[in-house]
Amino acid sequence: MQPSSRRLATLPGAVPVQAVLVFAMALLASLPLILNPGYFSHDELQWAVFAERGQAFPWLGIDAFQYRPLTFNLWAWLSRHLFAQPQAFHAVLAAWGAGNVALLYAVGRGFGVGTRPAVAGALAFALSPYAVYVHGWVGTLGDLAWLSCALLIGLLTMHTRSVVIAALVAATLTAIGLLGKEAAFAIPPLLAVAWWFDGRKPTWAAATLAAGAIAAAYLALRWNALLHAPREGVQYTLSLANAPLRWVEYQLFPPIIPLLEAFTTFLHGIGAHIVIATVLWLGLFAALWKAGRRYAAVFVLGGVAALLPVLPMGRSWTHYAYAFAAVGAMCIAAAWPRTTRWGRVAIGAFALLSVLHGANVMRLMRHVGEVQAVFSPALAAAVRDHDGVVRLRPVPGAKEWIFQRLTHEIPSYRGIPIGDRVQLVGAGEPADYVILADGHLQALR
Numbered sequence: 001m002q003p004s005s006r007r008l009a010t011l012p013g014a015v016p017v018q019a020v021l022v023f024a025m026a027l028l029a030s031l032p033l034i035l036n037p038g039y040f041s042h043d044e045l046q047w048a049v050f051a052e053r054g055q056a057f058p059w060l061g062i063d064a065f066q067y068r069p070l071t072f073n074l075w076a077w078l079s080r081h082l083f084a085q086p087q088a089f090h091a092v093l094a095a096w097g098a099g100n101v102a103l104l105y106a107v108g109r110g111f112g113v114g115t116r117p118a119v120a121g122a123l124a125f126a127l128s129p130y131a132v133y134v135h136g137w138v139g140t141l142g143d144l145a146w147l148s149c150a151l152l153i154g155l156l157t158m159h160t161r162s163v164v165i166a167a168l169v170a171a172t173l174t175a176i177g178l179l180g181k182e183a184a185f186a187i188p189p190l191l192a193v194a195w196w197f198d199g200r201k202p203t204w205a206a207a208t209l210a211a212g213a214i215a216a217a218y219l220a221l222r223w224n225a226l227l228h229a230p231r232e233g234v235q236y237t238l239s240l241a242n243a244p245l246r247w248v249e250y251q252l253f254p255p256i257i258p259l260l261e262a263f264t265t266f267l268h269g270i271g272a273h274i275v276i277a278t279v280l281w282l283g284l285f286a287a288l289w290k291a292g293r294r295y296a297a298v299f300v301l302g303g304v305a306a307l308l309p310v311l312p313m314g315r316s317w318t319h320y321a322y323a324f325a326a327v328g329a330m331c332i333a334a335a336w337p338r339t340t341r342w343g344r345v346a347i348g349a350f351a352l353l354s355v356l357h358g359a360n361v362m363r364l365m366r367h368v369g370e371v372q373a374v375f376s377p378a379l380a381a382a383v384r385d386h387d388g389v390v391r392l393r394p395v396p397g398a399k400e401w402i403f404q405r406l407t408h409e410i411p412s413y414r415g416i417p418i419g420d421r422v423q424l425v426g427a428g429e430p431a432d433y434v435i436l437a438d439g440h441l442q443a444l445r
Contacts, residue, residue, distance in 0.1 A: 015109050019102040022119055026098035026126040033136040034091045036366050038373030042408040044083075044138045045376065049411045051079035059179075062221050065229035065236070070179035071142040078138075086369065089138060096144045097135035100326070101126040103151035108330040110158045111198065114337060121333025124351050129254060130325035132358040133318040136365040142181030143322045149177035150187050150323060153207060154194060163206035170207035174214040182226070182309060185219075186323060188212040189305035197298055235263075235315035243311040250307060250321045252277040255353035257360050262316040284332070284350045287343030291335035302327040318361075368402055375406055375439030380416040382433060382441055391423050392441070393431035400424070403435055 027034075039045060057072040082089040105122035113121065125131055134140040153173045157166045170191065177184030188211040195204035219226075227238075249265040255277050259265060266274065288296040304311075306323040313320070332347055339347065382390050392407070394400045407422045425431050433441040 015106055018109075018115060018119070019106045022105045022122050023098045023102035025119075025123060026101040027094060029123070029126055030094035030098065030132075030135055032362050032366050033132070034094045035087055036090050036136065036369035038086055038369035038371070038376075040137045040365055040368050040372070041139060041405045042410060044079075045406070045410050045413060047075050047079045047138070048083040051076045051083065052412075052415075054080075063225050063229060065225055066182075067222060067225065068142050068179065068181055070176065071145060071181060074145075075138070075141050078141075086373070090136070093138060093141075093144065094135050096148070097131065098126070100144065100147050100151060101131075103148065103155060104326050104330055107151055107154045107158070108333060110155060111330075111334065113330065113334045117333040117336045118330070120336070121330045124333070124355065125326050125329035127355045127358040128325045128329065129259075129354065129357040129361045130318060130321045132361045133260075133365070134322045136362065137319070140319045140322070143183065143319050145180030146177035146184035146187070147323050147326065149173040149180070149184065150190055151326075153187065153191065153211065157191070157194075157203050157207045158198070160203060163202050166203040167206040167210035171210040171214050174211040175218075178215065178218050182222075183320070183323075185215050185309040186306050188215050189308050190302065190323075190327070193298065193302045193305050197294060235313060235317070237314035238312045239314070240312055242314060246311045246313065246316045247304070247307065249316040250303075250324060251281050253316075253318070253321075254325075254357055255280050255350055257353060257357045259357070260318070260361060260364055262318045262321065265316070280346070280350050280353065283346035287339045287346040288332065288335045290343045291339035295331060295335040295338075299328060299331045302331060371399075371402055371437075371439040372406055373439070375403065375435065375441075376413050378439065378441045379407070379422065380413040380418065383418055383421050384416050386432060389421055389423050390433065391425050391429070391431045392433050392435050393425050393427065393429065394435045395437065396427075398435050398437040 055076060057069050057076070059069045061067060061069070078089065078092065082092065101122050104125055105118050108118040108121055109115070126135075134143050150173075153170050156169045160166055160169075170187075174184060174187050177187055188208055191204060191208040191211055195201070195208050198204055245266075249262050252274065253259060253262045253265050256265065256273050285296060285299070288299050303324050306327050307321060310316070310320040332351070336344065336347060379390075379392075392403065394403055403424060407418075407424060410418045410422075412418055431444055433443055436442060
């Protein structure tokens with residue numbers, strides 16, 4: 001990107017007004033998520049129970065593998081007040097996400113991206129599968145929080161000449177981000193990329209060093225827990241050997257429309273979808289290179305910086321690439337006016353498929369919410385009226401993965417204890433109820 005020498009003069013006027021319009025457009029695009037009548041996964045149902053119990057999460061509990069007191073306490077508070085009104089809960093997430101979209105627009109303008117490309121880049125980010133997933137699932141509050149912190153650091157650093165202010169802002173917001181989610185470790189490398197490509201200004205250096213100092217202190221306190229604390233699932237197993245495959249999955253996932261989770265990118269091997277996605281990505285990279293090597297470099301290095309904490313993970317999850325999508329979208333927007341005609345075709349094809357993918361993710365998340373709004377009350381009633389374990393068998397056509405999530409370790413629902421009193425069974429096995437595709441239960445005896 002090419003920062004503008006006039007950006008200090010332009011920020012107080014038009015940019016905030018335009019950012020409000022971008023916020024409104026992003027929020028409007030999220031309307032299907034806002035109007036979702038239910039929830040996406042088991043954790044939202046679990047946290048409703050935690051909130052009912054008045055559970056709090058210690059701010060000094062640094063020995064836990066997932067030390068996210070800001071996120072967890074905010075989640076419990078929101079669940080306590082909003083769980084019974086899913087649309088209100090989703091509206092909070094969508095508004096926060098739209099706020100991040102507006103911040104991204106302002107950061108892009110600060111780096112000298114033109115108004116129209118910056119608007120297009122911000123909205124392309126909002127409609128990407130990575131952002132839609134985060135803005136539609138309550139379990140991603142931590143991702144919303146740390147990206148907000150990163151964008152605010154960038155915005156405030158680029159508009160101050162004081163290294164002291166830059167350092168204080170970066171240190172404070174990095175600490176807040178890390179209290180939201182460990183992925184905020186990406187903030188110092190992202191600031192380092194900004195320093196390198198934005199004239200190596202002292203303010204960027206101060207912000208980078210201050211954020212790095214906070215991250216180092218956090219790591220010193222949490223090192224043992226991050227490596228040895230009990231954790232659930234192979235996805236949290238760390239290995240540098242995972243990094244190359246994780247990076248490739250995150251690059252190729254956006255144009256593959258049917259996928260919901262990034263870790264399923266290579267689930268069926270290297271088929272036509274992988275070949276097409278690879279060709280599209282190479283075309284995108286070539287378009288950036290043609291616009292200027294700096295754009296290609298920022299796209300790759302900024303993307304690696306945004307993904308750095310999650311590349312060693314044992315599995316790639318869609319929401320892990322939220323910040324990566326933001327960096328990539330604005331970098332591509334910056335390159336758009338400077339690339340060739342065929343480069344715009346390559347960028348347009350990749351962006352169109354990514355937006356269609358985001359629309360499909362939105363459709364799937366809305367479908368899961370509609371099923372949950374029917375299934376969970378029906379399940380609670382069945383458990384209440386049935387002695388012993390309730391055996392459920394999905395009918396052909398019902399998406400079994402939805403019901404696996406919605407029955408996974410749910411302590412209770414609307415005050416009715418559930419726990420281990422529910423069992424999903426396969427086709428041909430004895431069952432008390434069948435689960436219809438829309439979530440209704442049909443008694444078999």
